Amino acid sequence: MGEATVTDLEQTVPSVDKTIHDIGAAWMLDPATSARGKEAGYENPFAFYFTGRGGVLGDVDASVVHAAFGWFEPTAVRVCWEEGVAVAGAREAARRYGRSCAQWGEEHLAGLDGADVARLTELADRVVDAADGSGLPVFAGWRAEETAPGGPARLMQRINVLREWRAALHLCATTAAGLDPLQTVLAAGGPARARFLGWRDVADDAAADASVVARRDEAEAATNRLTGAVYGRALTPAEFTEYAGLVEKAGAAALA
Template sequence: MGEPTVTDLDQAVPTVDRTIHDVGAAWMLDPVTSARGKDAGYENPFAFYFAGRGGVLGDVDAGVVTAAFGWFEPGAVRAMWDEGVAVAGAREAARRYGRACARWGEEHLAGLDGAAVDRLTELSGRVVATADGSGLPLFAGWRAEATVDGGPARLMQQINVLREWRAALHLCATTAAGLAPLETVLAAGGPNRARFLGWRDVADDAAADPSAVARREEAEAATNRLTAAVYGRALTPSEFAEYAELVTKAGAAALG
């Protein structure tokens, strides 16, 4: 297949990937998702998040989950993972989490017309199938999960897989740049973000090292190059342009 031009990808990939990230984050952080987790047996929404999202890894030690998630404080991961998997095991937690994702999509992507839903599902499916899962366990795990038959629910599950894909690539890129998890978090979001991810001892005036900020920016650029390469193999230039437009529409429907 033909490749989108470098200029097209340079301009579009960061925006496309950011929209996918934001839609995925919206469903994960939605209080409705927490309520559904509670209905499914998870009193603690963070336990539902860790066991649900990480459940595709199987019955593993929390240290494995910490490695796959990347930027969370290890002690927080262990506490939430152990609490979550105690409810119904890891694989069942993933299935319940996937169903919550599908239901969120039914509700928040309903504004897209059927043709747009089907086309974006098709194009994103090609991207997911083309991507190499080497070194990306969460992406590979979610790609292997069963999905619903179609419609906005399946599209949302596909968006979740795309989000895991880019997040895993970015984790590889930050690691390759020599950044420790906390360094990455401080460089990207500061102390408030660090505390949200479980690093409770971070002071209000904690600042990222300038060299860490520069390396994090390099990692961001590397991640964009990695996703762009897959887009170029999976889609023709015109298909990529169509994909980018449809992602924008999905973002507007889900986040608007």
Template sequence: MPELSAAETVRAADKVIHDIGGKWMLDPALSLHGKELGYANPFAFYFAGRGGVLGDVDAEVVSAAFGWFEPGFVRAMWDEGVAVAGAREGARRYAVAFASWGEKHLPDDPRLLELAERVLGAAEGSGLPLFGGWRAEPLPDGGPARLLQVLHVLRELRGGLHLIATTAVGLSPLEAALAHGGEGRAKFLAWRGDFPDPAALTPRRLEAEEITDRLAAAVYERALTPSERAEFADLVGKAGSAVLS
């Protein structure tokens, strides 16, 4: 049976999990679902939904947990979003919306779900508020809806670890945005004005990626055997092919 090291599993699976999340987050169908629930602004739905697990907090807390968005934009979108139905209800509505998306787009894969839930259980949540908040949320009973929510929580795990890493290497939120996508990425995250040269940030970005990979690999090492890691990576790849092709 094929085997993978924990580091190889990170390289094989984490980007696919990230991209599956990006696919549903940016799908117009999700924005339409939010609009039907009273969120006229898709960004307001995104912030109240994804950040709602943090509870009734000030926007500064949300900005700290999300990491890279321009703080004034976070405040505007968070305040607009929670005005619709509050924070925790916003998270519940967001989960319902992406569960519905999962039912339409993800395969029903009980084995992938089993392995992914074991990875979730092996992760340490210290310093990862969005991951901890979403891991504590109730899961659908089963099927693609449950699988998508589990993959979302795994995405929050990687995102939280990477935010720790970018902070550790001294990248500010704006610098982290620039390092990972240049001015286009920074502008998408609502930053404006003159930007420093992204090329100068590359060494610290690479260092942060290495730290993130190492932290993520430790979770796979605890959660799965080498053969299970190979199986997990293969099944994640198949789910990615179904969603991203």
């Protein structure tokens, strides 16, 4: 018998996945990341974000990026993608974005004990390798990217891959629940979040109705089941407990 039961895993997965999401969001939204983008030729930080994150998809139309990302207003994606691609192309943008991720990790995960960094990277690698990339193009793209050789830089790059994995699964789950991107955003974050993601015409009192909220909650639960199933394949119950504790430590370091 392991240290964690199936029920323990189901209860812990949402917290673990949220911490991974929050670490990735902290990197993407950090002014230092925007500054690195500017140094790399991207005057518009959103152009660096869209082209950098989506560059693993290759030389595609903006509509493909919108389909893979899911939550953004389509015109906003097109404007930022086309501006970013003009700098150095899609694949080079991804490489530059990946390097900025590594640099952020070196700065913000440096407080972790070296043994913890190595162990969390090892466990994260096993989860990433166990996940099926079918229908998850951004995740699969980042999983295939070259990483730093080790240390906090590589760990942060693996955290980014894990974040893309859950985000892609959640997009699949909300689509399967019959929700379009704007409905999902309104149900999860309301009008302010929708406007941040480019939906400029959303009214202050816009809200998802009860049926939409219920379907979004069902999609959230489905996403947790999907990630939990992979955790269960990749790690023993004891290893998942260890992984959850190390993710918590990484979050404490990165989000301080």
